[in-house]
Amino acid sequence: MTVQSLAVIDDDAAVRQSLLWLLGSDSLQVSGFDSAEAFLADSDNHRFNCLIIDLRLSGISGIVLLQSLAAWSYCPPVIMLTGHGDVPHAVAAFKLGVVDFLEKPFDDQHLLRQVAHCLQQDQTARQQHERSERVQQTLSxxxxxxxxxxxxxxxxxxxxxxxxxxxxxxxxxxxxxxxxxxxxxxxxxxxxxxxxxxxxxxxxxx
The missing domain is CATH 1.10.10.10 (Winged helix-like DNA-binding domain superfamily/Winged helix DNA-binding domain)
Known part of the structure; x- marks a missing residue:
């Protein structure tokens, strides 16, 4: 069984722990981070197949983190969470490529479906990315x-x-x-x- 990895980036400890409990399974390893800075400092942060990011993080915000991730050669699918309905931020997040923008409290089953969709999307996109990387290396x-x-x-x-x-x-x-x-x-x-x-x-x- 292939084990995939998911990162939850939320500075609310209760929400973070709840998500770790909800999403953890034999086939999915879930890691929690209390800030964007902690996530970016992780030396192996490219291992994740899906990211769940809170919009209003202390320190670097969720939107700024998304902008940083856009500079990666490959960024996995992202689901953004918010405690406050905010249309401008939602628009900004979708422009930066998020799969979904969920307002807390969210429906657990909907989140699970979206995570499953993201993991499937990541598998296809990552294979295409790796194939393109090999072609570029070969051309050189x-x-x-x-x-x-x-x-x-x-x-x-x-x-x-x-x-x-x-x-x-x-x-x-x-x-x-x-x-x-x-x-x-x-x-x-x-x-x-x-x-x-x-x-x-x-x-x-x-």
């Missing part, structure tokens, strides 16, 4: 000549045309092409284009 290992060949392959040129454009032999083009495909983990130019298109789409969203 390509030689300049391999990058030139790759760009011309993506432009639809045949090996003979690439050889003429780069003033190299067809055999050399074939070698570089094969190395690019091997490094990128693809078997065709179409597959290579799809991998790079997915990476470009991700970078546009971030």
């Amino acid at each position: 290992t390509l030689t300049e000549r391999e990058k030139e060949v790759m760009q011309l392959v993506l432009a639809g040129l045949l090996n003979k045309q690439i050889a003429e454009a780069l003033h190299i032999s067809m055999k050399t083009v074939e070698v570089h092409r094969a190395r690019v495909f091997d490094k990128m983990g693809v078997k065709s130019a179409v597959e290579l284009a799809g991998v790079l298109a997915s990476l470009a789409a991700k970078m546009e969203r971030t």
Whole structure:
């Protein structure tokens, strides 16, 4: 059984303990933090698959924490809690990507459903992020000549045309092409284009 991690960041000890009790299970490890500062100081805070953050924290506020998390290369889904209905803050939170904005006291079953949704969302998004990270790392290992060949392959040129454009032999083009495909983990130019298109789409969203 895969154990996922959730962080509860709330300076109200009673609420925090209640959430730890409600959300704790064999498949979910829940950690409590009494401030944004304590959460940010945790050296392993990237392990969490979902965050529950109180809006009105003492010290760094929940909104400011969200802004800090936006600078992470990957931020897990966030549920924000508030003790006071506040439309401007709710709008700001949703603009920063929170999944839900719940007013205390909240419905326990609704929170549990939202947490389950966040964990599922994190699994898909984290896999996509890790795949994009691997592609970026692989691109950095390509030689300049391999990058030139790759760009011309993506432009639809045949090996003979690439050889003429780069003033190299067809055999050399074939070698570089094969190395690019091997490094990128693809078997065709179409597959290579799809991998790079997915990476470009991700970078546009971030």
